[in-house]
Amino acid sequence: MTRKTSGPAGGRRPRDVVADALRERIRSGALEPGARLPTQRALETEFSVGRSAVREALAALTREGLLENVGRGSSPTVAAPDHHAETPRIAGVELTDRLHEAFQAEHVTIDSFSLTSETLNNALAWPIRQVMDRRPAPRSVRARLLVPSLDARLALPRLIDDPEDPKPRRRLHQMQTAYVHAVENSLSSLARFGVEVSLTVRAVPLTPTHKLYLLNRDEALIGYYQVVRNEKAVYEGEQLALYDVLGLTTKLFRSTDGPEARDEQESAFVAESQRFFDSLWDTIAVPFE
Incomplete structure (x- = not known):
């Protein structure tokens, strides 16, 4: 198969919608290292999803090394690049x-x-x-x-x-x-x-x-x-x-x-x-x- 070229669309899980949006903001610099994310309630409202979807999205970004201070009673913050760049x-x-x-x-x-x-x-x-x-x-x-x-x-x-x-x-x-x-x-x-x-x-x-x-x-x-x-x-x-x-x-x-x-x-x-x-x-x- 060789072509001069033009992913599946739709059907994404709510947690992926939230995670993808936040991940893009971090990568683009819209959310800089040390910046605090909106509250979970604010993210629920923004993305029209339930609390579990928000929590799963934050957990995924934490595993990726993009967030820190998750689950400590306040909104998580964006991790500095040296927290994850070399691992x-x-x-x-x-x-x-x-x-x-x-x-x-x-x-x-x-x-x-x-x-x-x-x-x-x-x-x-x-x-x-x-x-x-x-x-x-x-x-x-x-x-x-x-x-x-x-x-x-x-x-x-x-x-x-x-x-x-x-x-x-x-x-x-x-x-x-x-x-x-x-x-x-x-x-x-x-x-x-x-x-x-x-x-x-x-x-x-x-x-x-x-x-x-x-x-x-x-x-x-x-x-x-x-x-x-x-x-x-x-x-x-x-x-x-x-x-x-x-x-x-x-x-x-x-x-x-x-x-x-x-x-x-x-x-x-x-x-x-x-x-x-x-x-x-x-x-x-x-x-x-």
Whole structure:
């Protein structure tokens, strides 16, 4: 699948609506370090949600290291950057921030190897919104996505009681297709702002044990999938009990080959990660359909 390009919309949980809005205010600088958030009652009114949704949103932002002093009888405050910048963070948060930085370059490249591209799709929302807000925009964005091929016998996901049943793989293919098209739609929106965009998607006969993102060929982000029991998966109206994988909440570890590199080993890791991706791309990968 190779396209010159244009995520799923709607259906977000109330806590995600609140968390996304506050996260954007923090990242944009509208809420600076040390600033106190509105009261929970004020957030309930602003977003028309219940108290539980507000509390869950604040808890999520606290886990991400964006808030501190939560639950101490007063409104939480925005954490200083040094409270969270150097520690591994969950994939959705870390990738969003690193993509925002990557989009400051004139020519952006994104190489992604993952199970479904869900995390990438979610993380693109913030940098794309910045471009739409007339912030400095790159001249071009080139993305290459690798996902597992369903022609191969994947180890995961699978039914707990019947590893050969094809329904988990069919369900996975539906998810892959949905998120690949969501990434395509998100990137294509940049064309209206004069950004040249290309997206190529290929499949490889491998079961990913990790997710890998390579940004501008000088930064690598890697996180490991955790295998879990998922007994509430649904496929065509049927509830499935799966051995499944978690990716959105896994932590990403960042390495750079740029001026911030700590040592030669870190630079070498980025280079080898890029070679790993390129070797799959240039040999056994086939167009994703």
